[in-house]
Amino acid sequence: MQSAFLVFVGSLNREAPYFQGARGVGLGVYAFDEATLAIQKLAETNEVDNPTFLSVTPDGTLIYANSEVFAWREGTVTAYRFDRATNSLAYINKQPSLGSITAHNTITHDGSKLLVANYGMGSGGPDKAVAVFGFAADGDLTAPLASVAHSGTGPNAERQERSHAH
Template structure:
């Protein structure tokens, strides 16, 4: 029988070998402003220190401002030609880890101006896109080689709400699948609604409008996320600077709480942006742009209700997007206007964030995705 010391040594050796059998990469989309500038960035991330090392970049595409990855990490899908009057596209790329190279595979019209959000179903057969300025949702088939086929359905909206400056028409800001893939929920900043659609992957027209939940007038619902247990959902409201919490079951959202994400009144207007929950489901994080430029941290109770914990400066300007890595160890922020990605370490017990000293500069970072590959 092996001695305890020998077992510990073998365990340490196994852990050491395991660390060399996988690589974690950070993918960054941006508002590059011109096709001759880098738009997509890929960094290798050290999961012990948070250090980021640039691997490769891709230009020749305008404003690839929001990215997602295929489930195997082989393909990158992007909202592109955003904030470009009369334009808008969705595009796909392959990432070759051996050659450390990004290659464009396909591009399709987004079905509306200014696409801002993408998501795929669990089967990887469908891509759903939200167009902000165009006020529409588009559905695209995905081919096995990573290319995007033309849209099979575009659903336009003309609704409006009470703010005559920002809510003259619909502004779709995100498209999020329910945990069971039976529904897609889509916050509409312009109409103050969270729209719901039925989804059936086996159908040629998989997405069908169903119903909607009314948000507070003038609140501007933006991004939406489900709790890991599938029982609760949360929506960040850009214009009101608030988070609304819902109890969720079988496609139904029932309001249970609404609270401010800002610690003070803004000089201009509220500008809340992104929202995510830690992998263990214990803490929720929300980003605030504008005057504060911070992450609001909340503890999530067993009943789904939120309790404020702290604010953390993002050490930059305009935190449009952020992510929590799947291990829950790190939170990374994309500060769009100051042009940097900042890495924080998470305290898993308290939810609080500590700056790691890692900050990388680039033009207009606006979207982050992370993937660990096993070699």
């Protein structure tokens, strides 16, 4: 697979009320050969809970995975390193997302920060809509650098009882 692209996949490995029967492996890395359409599993780990959204550095070595677990009071973001030479995933660290139902993340254009959006439901939790994390030299996530809670409702009061960052 000389012309293979790396494909990073997060899948639910814990059931949720809105995704019954989750049977995924968690985090997986695959090689995809665009010329032959062949797919090859390179690595996977079940050590991260429900990685529903991933961001990957341009070189494919660092992965930041949101854990969206409905029953948790607060979500998490977990950092992993992918080693292409050994086709292995290594856990780096984990940080709380400062909100429930951690829905989205993205690495800033300059590669210096990770922005995390929390969906949140109800109140009483950490309830931050957006949190900002930095990166240590080895890819570790820092503690949150900043966060903000939003107020207000959406046009559909039944499902948008509060603002949703994403």
